[in-house]
Amino acid sequence: MKDSKPKLGIVFFTARWFEEVVLGKDEKSKQFNRSLKKDIGRIKEGLAGKVDLIDAGVVNSMEKARKAVNLFFSEDVDAVMLCFAVWSEDEYLLPFRRLMEIVPVIEWVNTPYEKPPLRSSIMELFRNSGIVGSFMSFGVNRMMGSSPRYVFGSTGDGSPDAGGPFSEIEKFARAAGVRNKLKTVKLGVLPYRNDQMIVTYVDEFQLYAKIGPRVEYISVLQLKKAADSVPDRDVKDYVEKVKSNFSIDGRVNDENLFSSARASLGMEKIMNDMGIDGLALSDLNPELHEVMGLRPVLYPESLARSDRVVGNEGDLGGTTAMVILHALTGKPVMFTEIFNVDTQDNIINTGHAGPSNYLMAESNRSVNIIPDYELMDSTSDISGVWMEFIGKPGRVTIVNFISIDGDFQMTILGGESAGGNIRVEGYPHCSIKIDPVMKDFIESNSIHGTSHHWSVVHGDVKGELSMLADMLKIRKVVF
Numbered sequence: 240m241k242d243s244k245p246k247l248g249i250v251f252f253t254a255r256w257f258e259e260v261v262l263g264k265d266e267k268s269k270q271f272n273r274s275l276k277k278d279i280g281r282i283k284e285g286l287a288g289k290v291d292l293i294d295a296g297v298v299n300s301m302e303k304a305r306k307a308v309n310l311f312f313s314e315d316v317d318a319v320m321l322c323f324a325v326w327s328e329d330e331y332l333l334p335f336r337r338l339m340e341i342v343p344v345i346e347w348v349n350t351p352y353e354k355p356p357l358r359s360s361i362m363e364l365f366r367n368s369g370i371v372g373s374f375m376s377f378g379v380n381r382m383m384g385s386s387p388r389y390v391f392g393s394t395g396d397g398s399p400d401a402g403g404p405f406s407e408i409e410k411f412a413r414a415a416g417v418r419n420k421l422k423t424v425k426l427g428v429l430p431y432r433n434d435q436m437i438v439t440y441v442d443e444f445q446l447y448a449k450i451g452p453r454v455e456y457i458s459v460l461q462l463k464k465a466a467d468s469v470p471d472r473d474v475k476d477y478v479e480k481v482k483s484n485f486s487i488d489g490r491v492n493d494e495n496l497f498s499s500a501r502a503s504l505g506m507e508k509i510m511n512d513m514g515i516d517g518l519a520l521s522d523l524n525p526e527l528h529e530v531m532g533l534r535p536v537l538y539p540e541s542l543a544r545s546d547r548v549v550g551n552e553g554d555l556g557g558t559t560a561m562v563i564l565h566a567l568t569g570k571p572v573m574f575t576e577i578f579n580v581d582t583q584d585n586i587i588n589t590g591h592a593g594p595s596n597y598l599m600a601e602s603n604r605s606v607n608i609i610p611d612y613e614l615m616d617s618t619s620d621i622s623g624v625w626m627e628f629i630g631k632p633g634r635v636t637i638v639n640f641i642s643i644d645g646d647f648q649m650t651i652l653g654g655e656s657a658g659g660n661i662r663v664e665g666y667p668h669c670s671i672k673i674d675p676v677m678k679d680f681i682e683s684n685s686i687h688g689t690s691h692h693w694s695v696v697h698g699d700v701k702g703e704l705s706m707l708a709d710m711l712k713i714r715k716v717v718f
Contacts, residue, residue, distance in 0.1 A: 247292055249295065252331055255299045279297070282349070293311065323369040329376060410706060414703040415707075417567055424453075429457040439690055499537050502535035503538065516562055519554055533622050537594070538594050576692055585677050606627070610622070630670075
């Protein structure tokens, strides 16, 4: 998922009237056409490399408009950008009505100048007339019941920069690409939802029909068979890698480490064999503990570097959020709950028991292999090991995704991961200074409703997530 570029269809509207009535063969007309090609070329240049461009060219007739729509459908584009390069007849929007019901569309309200000349010649006025076509489109789109996203800005007279409308359109295309990818996602629940946490329950049909992922249940027996089928040599090799790459707590014995390694390799194998993109592991399930003797918590390197993610406590919503964040960033994602809050410094310490991608840490040597703290003193034979680490410093995006009030809701915020020393003993976790004021953050959550599970990824993709929520037509709360 992380290496593919979104497919963005682009189309530029120009006026048939210009060609038929205004433009002749004199030098001014030729200069106008050169400027128009330059302006369009600058826009293409600013987007090329960031997206896979599907160029429908210049539309100045109804026939060309229909051909553009057919091209975008045949190419299965993720999103479409419309742009009135100059004034154009507004009827050319009509063939795009059905497209806008199916494919996310963004319209660039574009001008070629950041500041127009103090005095414009007639040809300069025409060159800058795309804004007129855009204003016409506002009414036509409304009359058609279409709601494209709008971005405003100038291409300027120099080379396209990385910011402004170019950046906004790129984010839009990336969000649209993830929207399409979600339709191919398979989630696994192993073995069942967590009855201790009804806030994590998800309507699976609605998840499939509205968001895209389909769900498959995986039994403990399937996990046991997968783990047992892993050759002893592979388990031993993985144990040696764990010992050489990470710090091993003195309380961890070889038998426990070997059993944990086998269970974790079995978890990875069943995900690979079944094509599971996101696993919602119900790690507190009694049957899992009884049959396996522990919960699979180690994170093999091949799994850590793959496009597959592992959530916990059978939370399909939380695991969906992880899939989305990884698809947007290509980076490891941490499944967390907020352990404690510091209202003075505006910090949350957030982490979770269970498997967590150690690539979130500063380095392998900062990862400790320790006994499963939650189960090590159990009166039963349940045992196992897991990874203790703190997420590395840097900008992060944090997301909560739940099913609520008959719909889905995404809560989105950003923050700064501090890294440094362990803040919560025994758990994978992050210490994050969040952007919103803590009191406002908690109060908003109480009003809108959230679960206790938050997915964390390094990078800033708040804009893409907000756009994706709009494309999916789900509720959103953005801080």
